[in-house]
Amino acid sequence: MNAGGMRWHVQEMGEGPVLFLLHGAGASTHSWRDVMTGLAKHFRTIAVDLPGHAFSDCPRDYRPTLQRVSALLGELIQVLGVDVRLAVGHSAGAATLARMTLDHRIAPAGLVGFNGAFQPFDGAAGAIFPALAKLLFVNPLTPRLFALGGRSHARVERLIEGTGSRLPDAGLSYYRVLMQSPGHIAGVLGMMAHWELTELMRELPQLDVPLLLIAGEKDRAVPPKVSQEVAEHCQSAEVELWPGLGHLAHEEAPERAVERIVSFAQTLDVLTAPAQADM
Numbered sequence: 001m002n003a004g005g006m007r008w009h010v011q012e013m014g015e016g017p018v019l020f021l022l023h024g025a026g027a028s029t030h031s032w033r034d035v036m037t038g039l040a041k042h043f044r045t046i047a048v049d050l051p052g053h054a055f056s057d058c059p060r061d062y063r064p065t066l067q068r069v070s071a072l073l074g075e076l077i078q079v080l081g082v083d084v085r086l087a088v089g090h091s092a093g094a095a096t097l098a099r100m101t102l103d104h105r106i107a108p109a110g111l112v113g114f115n116g117a118f119q120p121f122d123g124a125a126g127a128i129f130p131a132l133a134k135l136l137f138v139n140p141l142t143p144r145l146f147a148l149g150g151r152s153h154a155r156v157e158r159l160i161e162g163t164g165s166r167l168p169d170a171g172l173s174y175y176r177v178l179m180q181s182p183g184h185i186a187g188v189l190g191m192m193a194h195w196e197l198t199e200l201m202r203e204l205p206q207l208d209v210p211l212l213l214i215a216g217e218k219d220r221a222v223p224p225k226v227s228q229e230v231a232e233h234c235q236s237a238e239v240e241l242w243p244g245l246g247h248l249a250h251e252e253a254p255e256r257a258v259e260r261i262v263s264f265a266q267t268l269d270v271l272t273a274p275a276q277a278d279m
Contacts, residue, residue: 014040024091052187164246
């Protein structure tokens, strides 16, 4: 699908109120593969690849700042002609959906964030990581060199385990494919190089929709304390800590993720709760 001067990869499944899924940096729509099938029983579920990720390309002279990504996704929503009733994001995808809501590009009844990356890295890492990404991003050879590493099963497995998550071989295979794509790697590096969250954190108190923050207890990429601190800045937010799960909690426990999203939608009257039998 074309929107905002670029070609998007969009997946759609099911009928009902519109639920919009947005993956995090470095992933793709594959991240929702098991969640989406369950949600499609209740929603018209739409998932997209972020600009520069997997099968979505980039517009010319693209600087993937949070504001720019929000604007591009807003144009995609307009072309789709949908009213997003519930928005669910993982990591940077959760932060992007919050930005879109604040910018009135979507008006959901509620937001769900899985290990939402709402804050910059702590301390020196907050300055070093973006700077390093910029250096790598401007070198045209970097994505190809990184892609060579994606052929190693052990290297991809270590990368995922480094986030605190453990995936079966079937799940790891998707990331191996992504890590062998120079275009995808360039998109990820560009996003890391231009991502800035200070303004979002300053404006979070203006976010006036219910926010469900789900944090994996073992997440090494976005510690649970981030969700707890974000909740303190928001008007209506709740945090759930999921024991034994890491950064990819929704991939590790997709059935639980579906159940919780559906129950959250019911509390917001996005979905009608099933009638209980008389006792």
